[in-house]
Amino acid sequence: MSNPFDFDQILNRQHSDSIKWQKYANQDVIPMWVADMDFASPPSVVTALQKRVAEQVYGYGHESTDVAEAFCDWYSRRYHWQIEPEWIVWLPGLVCGLxxxxxxxxxxxxxxMTHTPVYPPFLKLAERNQQLLQAVPMLKPDQTGSGWQLDFDAMAQQITPQTKLFMLCHPHNPTGRAFTREELEQLSDFCLEHKLLLCSDEIHCDLVLSEQAHIPMASLNEQIADRCISLLAPSKTFNIAGLACSAAVISNPILRKQFKRSIQGFMPEVNILGFVAAEAAYREGEPWLDALREYLKENLTILTNWAKSKQQVKFTAPEATYLGWLDLRAYEIERPAQWLLQETGVALSEGSDFGCPGFARLNFGCPKAQLLAALTRLDQVLS
Structure with a gap:
């Protein structure tokens, strides 16, 4: 079946306000770093935004029951997770939610406590909140014989009476793991045993590319749901991060009240266009998302085959996200992304920023022509 959406279209973002492209403005660089896709957002989102902008009045606004209804329906239909509207606390971004x-x-x-490698803001949370960080390395594929896994033995060894929170990235950024029910249940048992609250960043949940279905952490059982703060957003799914609309889902009313009280007065409201885009995406964006995932699978096949041709590049295909986590330790360079930028003009994310020197993250959420151009450049040194 033909794809009704043109993901091969090249959008010239070089002179836009894009962080991804402006970082290397006026340089011969292909940016494949930050988790921002180079695709047009769903037509339904564009149409809804154009309609709202045409109203010509942009005063103070608040979330409508419609956007909450669309949000709840999305997670019920796709993940069999029943969210009540009163559980939702809208936020202007996921990092500020962390x-x-x-x-x-x-x-x-x-x-x-968290795991490494992990999305870099996780590693700043403790320092910026005068807390102690317990970053537990995950088991690598060369240790497990399969994919990246949480190291529960190491977690048990590092935990102390001072440990209050476990911060989970699920699906996992940067490795792309979509954790199984068994793994999540083991983590649930760990948190319940040690009386930890669990924060689950599930921003990539709609971008599972394997047969492994995403399982919301809070949907596992009532016990962990009572101790869980889930962070969700349409931003990665529909490429609308610049519209800054995210949500914390907290079913426990005591935790929800405490969370609301802690952000009152310093957390800005979600902007009105963010709500418009979110509602349109959740109500009408599913066909676009289904087509996107098929396109990303094709890109992943290209990347996987490329990595197989490189004796010194180790690569375990992600089960979710549009992010490829390249093991470049064989080159014995602590900051391979910096080296590759200098040598090839391809900008990747540095592994050490995720707590894993010797690795680099490549964003394959782009037109095939851009991906192939980047891989051709990388061939210059990763022969």
């Missing part, structure tokens, strides 16, 4: 969780539920000298 910090809000650390602020609301941690305290000076308490500790939060």
């Amino acid at each position: 910090h809000a969780v650390a602020k609301a539920f941690g305290s000076p000298d308490s500790a939060l």
Whole structure:
């Protein structure tokens, strides 16, 4: 079946306000770093935004029951997770949500635990909230014989009475793991045993590319749901991060009240266009998303075959996200992304920023021509 959406279209973002492209403005660089796709957003989102902008009045606004209904329906239909509208706390971004969780539920000298590699803001949460960081390395594919896995033995060894929070990235950025039910249940048991609150960043949940279905952490059982703060957003799914609309889902009314109180007065409201885009995406964006995932699978096949041709490049295909985590340790360069930028003009994300020197992250959420051009350049040194 032909794809009704043109993901091969090259959008010239070089002179736009794009962080991804402006970082290397006026340089011969192909940016494949930040998790921002080079695709047009769904037509339904563009149409809804144009209609709202045409109203010509942009005063103070608030979330409508319509956007909450669309949000709840999306997670019910796709993940069999029943969210009540009153559980939702709207946020102007997911990273500020991570910090809000650390602020609301941690305290000076308490500790939060996470895993490495991990999305870089996770590694800043403790420091910026006067807390202790317990970053537990994941088991690597060369240790497990399969994919990246949480190291529960190491977690048990590192936990202390000061540990109050576990911060989970699920699906996992940067490795692309879509954790199985068994893994999530083991993590649930760990958090319940040690009386930890669990914050689950599930921003990439709609971008599972394998047969492994995404399982929302809070949908596992009532016990972990009662201790869970889920962070969700349409931003990665529909390429609308610049519209800054995210949500914390907290079913426990005591935790939800505490969270709301902690952000009151310093967290800005979601902008009105963010709500418009979110509602349109959740109501009408599913056909676009289905087509996108098929296109990303094709790009992943290209990347996987390319990596197989490189004896010193180790690559485990992600089960989710449009992010490829390249193991370049064989080159014995601590910052391979910096080296590749200098040698080839391809900008990747540095592994050490995720807590894993010797690795680099490549964003394959782009037209095939751009991906192939980047891989051709990388061939110059990764022979």
